[in-house]
Amino acid sequence: MNALHPADYAIMAVYLLIVVVVCVRVTRRSPDADDLFLAGRTLGAGVIGLSLFASNISSTTLIGLPGAAWATGISVANYEWMAALVLVFTAVFVAPVLIGRRLTTVPELLEQRFDARLRKYLSGTSLILSVLLDTAGSLYAGALVVMLFVPGLSLGPTCAALALFAGIYTAAGGLRAVAYTDVLQSLVLLVGSTILFVLVFAEFDYSWAEVTAQVPADKLSLIRPLDDPALPWLGTLLGLPILGFYYWTMNQYVCQRLLGARDIGTAGRGALIAAALKLLPLFLMVLPGVMAVALFADLDRPDTVFPRLIATYAPPGLAGLMLAGLLAAIMSSVDSALNSASTLVICDFVQPRRPQLDAKALARLGRLTTLGLMVVAALWAPAIDRFPGLFAYLQQAFAYVTPPLVAVFALGMLSRRLSANAALAALATGHAVSAAWFVATQLGWLNLHFTLVAFVLLLITTAAAALWQTLLGSAPSTAQLDAVDARQVAPAPPGVRWGAAGLTLATAALVVAFW
Template sequence: MIAASEIAQEGHVSTLTTLDYSVLCGYGLIVVALCLMVAKRSPDSDELFLAGRSLGPMVIGLSLFASNISSTTLIGLPGAAWEYGISVANYEWMASVILLLSALFIVPVFLGQRLTTVPEIMEKRFDPRMRRYLSGTSLFLSIVLDTAGSLYAGALVLMLFIPGLSLAPTCAAMALFAGVYTALGGLRAVVYTDVLQALVLLIGSLILTIIVFQEFDYSWSNLVSRVDADHLSLIRPLDDPSLPWLGTLIGLPVLGFYYWTMNQYVAQRLLGARSADAAAKGAMLAAALKLLPLFLMVLPGAMAAALFTDLERADTVFPRLISEYAPPGIAGLMVAGLLAAIMSSVDSTLNSASTLFIVDFVKPKKPHLSTQQMAKLGRISTIALMVFAALWAPAIDNFPGLFAYLQQAFSYVAPPLAAVFLAGFFSRRITAPAALRGVITGHVISLAFFLGAQLGWHNIHFTIVAGLLFALTLVATLAWQGWINRGTTITTTDAQWQTVDTRNAQPVALPVKIGIVTLLVATACLVLAFW
């Protein structure tokens, strides 16, 4: 296997022009100015972690989109589409569905509980052990997958365009830039810069899509005649190596639920909303924007399958498209879009990881800390986590592909967490001991599945594995509950036998509910059109 960094260092992509560098510098200056303006607030812990619970719909929606459409997405989606086809876009439209349903049923409860972190709900429903378990796992995923993956993807593309760069120092430089302004400005700095970055991402991706589509004379029929039919279908056969239909049915909803509901770095924007209506409207905007990657990132990758047949690694599709087809100035805008994606992902994950560490681990042990002291510790932990992510990022070069690295890791770790979360959220039967034993059992089973895959004992697609792990964890949790119940009399007044308290859930207005249903119908129409 050829490492992506080796391909980059061989100079397979042409360098940028003076105009491109000017665009990049202009973008960098705007980001720095915006961060300095926000950092003047000297935020306390509530401002640092949740922007004072004052975020509006537009900021929430654009920030959700920008933080999710990371450099890993810009690199991973076109690469996967080039190699396997547009079925990779199922991750995107499924995200819209999960985000809308979560905004309708889950987020109002979160806001009513005045949560700072998602794992807090596990303590309210179960006990502190479940809170620490979810928080610790989320911390691991946030730094090792999200932050390090974004740094790696960004470094890869910068190395392809700027001669003389090497992987580790480039990752470190990007981590330092994002880490400093995240530590200074907190969530408000993160979401405000995300708004700028979302606009840069959308504009840059749209321009590149139009330029690439020009190679097909702006004709859909011409594109269909030149691209293999399998590359233009969302729903793939059961033996498809990229994303079989069964994985889309049982695996993606599980992964999507964890990512869009339980993942702190996504949920933090919703937790910082000024109301349930603001959160729901922001989620609607993000859900609508999540339908665009099919056209702006996935289809260009599928078109590249007809344009490039000499690539050695799928991760180089996006930079190759920029190099081959983007004129001077536009190439700089596209690389600025990449930098925007890096910053929006790294700042988001660093801020959320710091929040998890301080609120779920430090504060319970030191409850008398002032908000200013917590904010100081939050800044220190942000820098420490930044250093760890920068050190780990170069190791991703040893994996066969960035998208596979991210999705497969989530598929083995997230399903047991999602299973126990949903069981506790909707069922009165599950107690804290059963939940803890159930999630541990689920992760033991997932470890067995993972080792079996590495040793060649099975070749079950990881999305199908995700669905199986979810079901097996539910079964294990119920089995543990049955074992615990033997010979024990439990009354419904027992605190451990109550569902999550929904009495203080903030209501969502009827027009917002109608908008959510409308977007769900639009998503269904999109899927049917590319079935």
């Protein structure tokens, strides 16, 4: 592996200094609870869109996507364009409900529709996923890259150092610091990834025909056969929307930016900006990864593709910029996950039990919670090394945990019959089945692609909800039904709806082009 040039270290040092300066500027006054968790509900559309993109790009994209593309082909980009469609749906149908009801956390909506038990169930599950998947996964990815360029480091201490840096400025500035540093980080990330794509494409004389001649044809198709081990077309159609719906609509880690918007229109426009940006990873991360098939045949594991491309093709200075972009993505994912996890703990568990606490006391507890969760994530991150790859670790965990949550959330929004007792029983049933299925899969008794597992678990939970409703009876109150009545909130503005239509057409064109 090529050593970094002094100019690369200088650029990374400048980047870290700028992050510190931005944090100091946005945290001059000690934020109260509303500032810490929702940035005072003052975020603009551009900040929301770039922050959504940056916070997601680390854990599931920057390291995982190039590696998965190198191993299995560009079908891994289906996660990205499907995310764009889910964000379009969120902009038009979900953001008006979240903003119109002045929520602080997404689980609050389940309490309004059902009761406090459902709120705590979703909040607790989201908290575990946020710390053990999003935060720990990002720390692991960052540590891999740093260790690749700085020989002699070990995994555990490197994860701890990254967690400490992100945890301190997240605890100090809350969502405002997270969002504004994410803007900087997303811009660095986009510039660095674009440069890397150009450099790698240059190895093929900027000729797509040359790429298709050197890379196997089956690795250049988005839509794969039903027996494809990586991502069959049926899994793309049935499973990915479920995983995407949880991640982009129910996940506090993502929705916290929408909840911090000034108004419904701002939240919708921010979601659409993020949707447009989610069409770029196919070109900036996936295609360089699949081109690496023709460039590298000696890699030990897929997760090293992106840093290997940087080390091999980036000249002095540019390597530092791209590595800064990668670290930016890691930091943005870590800070976002820590801030959202802290919000869930304080707003869904502490505040309901101790309503006498004022905003300043809640903010202090929020900072301490952030630092505590940082420690947990740093301790768990090295364990991810035992999994076959970061992308597999993240996606398969989501596939077994989130479908029951999506089923009950959707039923609660769409059905006027489902009661709180039936919803809670359905969630418990769905997760019991998913746990048993996961164990059976690990023992080799079942062998179904995890995207299809997600769809089957959704069906099982839906059937369980219908059964439990029949057995337990009772019906929601008028107040509970009003919580999800679209007539209770203003609709998305016409500009948001027109933008959603345009992005849907653009996404369809991209899929057809790389079918």
